[in-house]
Amino acid sequence: MCLCCFLDDGPGSLREGCRRREPLWIVFEVSGTINLVSQLSVSSYKTIDGRGQRIKVAGKGLRLKECEHVIVCNLEFEGGRGHDIDGIQIKPNSRHIWIDRCSLRDYDDGLIDITRQSTDITVSRCYFAQHDKTMLIGADASHVGDRCIRVTIHHCFFNGTRQRHPRLRFGKVHLYNNYTRNWGIYAICASVEAQIYSQCNIYEAGQKKKTFEFYTEKAADREGSSSGFIRSEGDVLLKGAQPCLLQGVGENCVFRPSEYYPTWTLESPLDSLKDILQICTGWQAVPRPAEMLIVA
Known part of the structure; x- marks a missing residue:
């Protein structure tokens, strides 16, 4: 489906395409800004x-609710306003989602939030800037169903965002080959029962040096309170970034990514990786594949 309308709704609009029930590959004929007056719900497939274009989503954001097999690629999200308005909100019960090469900044709530038993989600090659609470995974200690959450975050650039890169409750997150610099409180946070596998990332501190944070909370179905666990393996910490106090914890405390996928492309966290991530994350002026069939 090829879109050329930048109205909030109606024929040819992004909202009209996303609500259709059949599988669609949605592309754009021209560049422009889509000013959403309400959250835009995306259906499955x-x-x-x-x-091929430069598309900016503003005003509100996308909501992936009870959907599966959704890809969001090469868009910009900026200037979202309103209570509980995220750039991309994934909840509840959504799965098999891929967010790739998007630029996100300046929303009133989160940039990407993944909650309410949404799982099997990948965030890759995205650029995050000008924001406070960047990425929340698992919203509340009462949401014990979020133990099912599995998320992979790789080759992303968090540039001066304040916190939550991500903050995790309950679930499992594999972070690898990301570049996080000049955060305002901490880089990543493990709260109640969280398991974070941080592998070959670059953490470059600014004024704040705390790289890894642990918050203690009480799960609704447990007697006592607990924090989460972070395994740091091959990470590079620059400019006084503090190491993980729980580095090297026992095998049973943090999952192994190989339990869920057999291989992944892992690069050494060198200056060359840092340079590439500053250039090649977020929206890119890349062409649409020539072999793609467009149905108007």
């Missing part, structure tokens, strides 16, 4: 592909 949709690819929203910004390649």
Whole structure:
């Protein structure tokens, strides 16, 4: 489906395409800004592909609710306003989601939030800037169903965002080959029962040096309170970034990514990786694949 309308709704609009029930690969004929007056709900089996144009989503954001097999690629999200308005909100019960090469900044709530038993989600090659509470995974200690959450975050650049890169409750997150610099409180946080596998990332501190944070909370179905666990393996910490106090914890405390996928492309956290992530994350001026079939 090829879109050329930047109205909030109506024929040819992104909202109209996302609500359709059949599988769609949505592309854009021209560049522009889509000013959403309300959250835009995305149904299952949709690819929203910004390649070939420069598409900015503003005003509100996307909501992936009870959907599966959704790809969001090469878009910009900026200037979202309103209570509980995220750039991309994934809840509840959504799965098999891929957010790739998007630029996100300046929303009133989160940039990407993954909650309420949403799982099997990948965030890759995204650029995050000008924001406080960047990425929340698991919203509340009462949401014990979030123990099912599995998220992979790789080759992303968190540039001066304040906190939550991510903050995790209950679930399992594999972080690898990301570059996080100049945070305002901490880089990543493990709260109640969280398991974070931080592998070959670059953490470059600014004024605040605390790289890894642990918050204690009480799960609704447990007697006592607990924090989470972080395994740091091959990470590079620069400019006084503090190491993980629980580095090297026992095998049973943090999952192994190989339990869920057999291989992944892992690069050494060198200056060359840092340089690449500053250039090649977020929206890119890349062409749409020539072999793609467009149905108007």
